[in-house]
Amino acid sequence: MTTPKEFRHQLRELFDSQQLAVLATDAGGRPYASLVAFAATDDLTRLIFATTRATRKFANIQENPHVSLLIDSRSNQVSDFRDAVAVTAMGSAAEVSSDDWSPLRDRYLKRHPHLKSFVDAPSCALLRMNVAQYYLVSRFQNVTAWEISP
Amino acid sequence: MNLICELDDIRPGDETRVGGKAVALARMAADAMAVPDAICLTIEAYQWFVRETGLQGRILLELNRKVFEEMRWEEIWDTALRIRHRFLHTPLPESLRAAILAPIRERFSGRAVVVRSSAPGEDAAGSSFAGLHDSFVNIQGLDSILDHIRLVWASLWSDRALLYRRELGLSTTESAMGVVVQAVVAGEVSGVAFGVSPSDPSQAVVEAVYGLNQGLVDGDVAPDAWILGREDGAVITHRPARRENAMRPMTETRGGGVHLVPLTEKERSLPPLSPEKVSMVFDLVRAAEKHFGVPQDVEWTFRDDRLFILQSRPVTAGAGADDSRAWYLSQHRSFENLKALARRVKEELLPKMQETAQEMASMDLSGFTDRELASEIGRRRTVYSEWKQVYWDEFIPLAHGIRLFGQVYNEAVQPEDPFAFVDLLKGTDMLSLRRNRMIREMAGMIRADDGLAADLASGELPAGGPFAAAFDRFMDRFGTTAWGSGVVQDRDRVIRMLLSLARLPEEGLHDAAPRRTEDMEASFLECFSGEARVQAREMLAVGRESYRLRDDDNIYLGRIEGHMRTAVEIGRRRLAAPHPGGDPEGRGLLTAALKEDDTGVPAPPAGGTAGTDDRDPSLKARQIVGQPAGPGLVRGRARIISGPDDLFDFQAGEILVCDAVDPNMTFLVPLAAGVVERRGGMLIHGAIIAREYGLPCVTGVPEAVQRIATGDEITVDGYLGIVIRHFALA
Known part of the structure; x- marks a missing residue:
C-alpha cells in the first residue's frame, strides 16, 4: 500500500498535470456539476477555484457549502482504464476572506496566469475548499482514502 | 486491408507484418526447400479483430487489475485463462470472417491443417521464445480452423508469454499476432x-x-x-x-x-x-x-x-533457462505425462505417505531412550524433507491437470464462466470436507450435552461413549497436523476448537454446495466423438485427481510434518526436565538433534507488522482489487486470522480474512460469510473450499491482513474480485 508521502506525491503530480476539475454542488437537493479551473495549496488541504457571483454554482455554495471536486487524468483512450487516476475531494467551500485573499490569489494565478483579469474582476469570487477527505482511484477500481485532520 | 497473404507475397523484413515464423517459411519456400502448403494471416487481421470487437479494452482491463509484479504465477495463469476465454467467446465479425474464409476454403477445404502462431520477434535470432504461444495440429473443417485461429491469437497472452512480457515487449495496445495455416504433412x-x-x-x-x-x-x-x-x-x-x-x-x-x-x-x-x-x-x-x-x-x-x-x-538455450520462470514453464505437462503422474501419485505416493504417517503415529516416543529419540528426530526430519521434495516435484506439477482440463472444457463447452469447469471437478470427496463433517458432528454432540461440555472445558475427555470414539477417530485421521507456522494441531487445540464451535448456533453453518454434475459431465462428453471422447473422459479423470490432490496433499504432508514436530517437542520437554542418573551421551545426542535447523519450515505468516513504519491512520484502503475466486456478494464483519490462536475467536457470520487459508483453518470456512485471502488464484486451497461451500471469495488481495482489521465492516464482491471497506466520513 502507498505511504502517505507517496500518496501526497501522487496527488501533487495529478494536480500539476490538470487545469480543470469537475465541481459538484447541491442545487436544492439535486446534484449540480460544473467545470472549474483549480489550484491546490502546497499542503493539499485546500483547493482553490474562482467563479462569478451570478453563477448557479456560487448560489448553491451560498446555500450549502458541502461540495465535491473531481480531478482526473483521463485521455479519452481505452488505456485510461489502466493509466488514468481520479481523485475525489470532499469538503466545504467558502469565499476567500480578505486575510487569505492575497496568498491564495497568487497561488491560483501562478497556476492559471491567463485568468488574471477574470479573478481580479469585482464580479468574480475566489473560493477555497477545505478538504476533509481525498479518495484516489487508480487502475480502474483501487480506491484509497485520505482523511485530512482539521 | 491486407488480412491474408501467400508465402510468395512475403519478403524478408516482413516480420512486423506477418510474424517471424511466416517469414522463415516464406524464405525457405522461395529457396525451393520443401515446405508444406500454407497461407498466412497478417497481424493486421489480429488488430482488426481486437479493435472491432472491443477485445483490446477487455485485455487491457484483465492485465491491469493488479500491478503485474504483485501477481503470483497462479494469478497469471488465471488471467491468461480469462483472456483466452474472451477470445473463445468473441465471434469473428462477419466482414473479417468473409475476408479470410474464402482463401482458406479455396486452399484447405477437406484437408487437415496446422494452425501456428507467428508472433513478430518471436523467433528473432538470439531471442527465441519457442513454445510461449500455441500451435494446433491436425485441425479439420473450416469452422474449427477459424476457432483455432482465435485460440492462436489468444495465445499472444498465454501465461507463458505473460511471464516473458518484458523480453517480448508485450503491450496491450501494440502487440499483435500473425497466424500460419499450413497443410498437415502426416509423415511416417x-x-x-x-x-x-x-x-x-x-x-x-x-x-x-x-x-x-x-x-x-x-x-x-x-x-x-x-x-x-x-x-x-x-x-x-x-x-x-x-x-x-x-x-x-x-x-x-x-x-x-x-x-x-x-x-x-x-x-x-x-x-x-x-x-x-x-x-x-x-x-x-x-x-x-x-x-x-x-x-x-x-x-x-x-x-x-x-x-x-x-x-x-x-x-537457443531455451527461454529463461537461467531463472525461476523456467521452473514454471516446466510445470506445463502434456496430457500423457499427467496421466502417468496421476497414476503414480494415487497408487504409489499417497498410500506411502499415509503409511509413513501411520507408522509414526503408532510409535510411543515416551518409551524411547534419549539416544533413540535423537535418532528418531533426525529420521523424521529427513523423511519430512524428502516428502516435501516429492510435494514440489510431483504433486505441484499435477495441478496442471486442472488447468489442462479447464482449457479443454472451455474450448468444447464454451460456458459463460471460464471457471465453470471447477464444478465438474469438485464432485470428489476431499479430505478437508470429510474433516469438517467430523468436526461438525463432534461439536453437535457437545452442544447437546452440557455435562460433556463442562468436562471438556476442565480438560477431561470421557473415557468411553460415542464422543470419545468420534474424537479418537478424528485424532487418528487428522490430529497431529502442522499449522503453517509450525504449531501442531494437538489434542488440546482440537478440544478448544470443538468447544468454541459448539458455542455457535448450528444454523450458522453452511453446507457444502450440493452438486449436480451428471448433466454437466454428459454435455461435456457429448462435444466429442470416437477416440476424442475417450481422451476427454481420461482428461476429466486426471483433472479430478489433480483437483482432489490439490487439497489433500496439504493434509498428507501436514501430518508428516506434525509427527516430526511432535518428536521435536517431546525431545525439548525431556531436555528441560531434570534427569538424574541419565545417559550423558544420549542427552548430548538429543541436544544435538534438537539444534539442527528445522528443514525448510515456512516462516510464520506475516502479521500486521510489515511496513508499519509508514502506516498512517489517516490513509485507508477503501476498495482493494484482487481476483474473483468465488461468485457472490456479502457484507459483514472482518476477522483476521494470522495464527492458530485467532481461530478460537471466530464468530459465525464473520468474513475470514487471512494471508493464506491453511488447511487447519478450513473448519472455519462453513462458519464464515465470505473469504478474503492475500495469496491469489482460483485454484488455491482457500478458493477451492470457499467454492465448495458456495461462499463469496476474493483472493490475491495485496496486503490483505495489513489493510483490513478485525472488526472492519467490509463487502466481499466475489463476482468482480473486489473488497470494499466501509467507514463513516469524518
Missing part, C-alpha cells in the same frame, strides 16, 4: 534437428520418432537420437529409444486432433531413420543454417521418402 517419421548441439558446439543432433513430431515435442514419445559431427555429418553415436507409441492424427473424430497409438512389432525393432535418411536430415539443417546465417533448430517430417521442413528457428 518426424523429428527435430539441431544444427549445433546445445551441449557440445562441435556436434549436431538429429532426433526422430514414428508418426507426427507432436509426440516428441511434448515429451510423450521418446526419440531415437543421433549425435553427428557438426562439420562432416558423420554419426558419432546413435541412442535408440524404447519405441512404444506414435502420435498420429485422429481419423474418426470431427474437428481432428492427435492421439497416441501403439507401434507395430516391426516399428519397435527398427530405428525410425536409416543412415541415409539421417544424412538427409543433417543436410537439411545445414542448408537451413546456410540460409538463415545462424545454426537452426528445425522440425521436419518424411512422407513417401520426401523430406519436408515444417519450421526453422535459431538454436
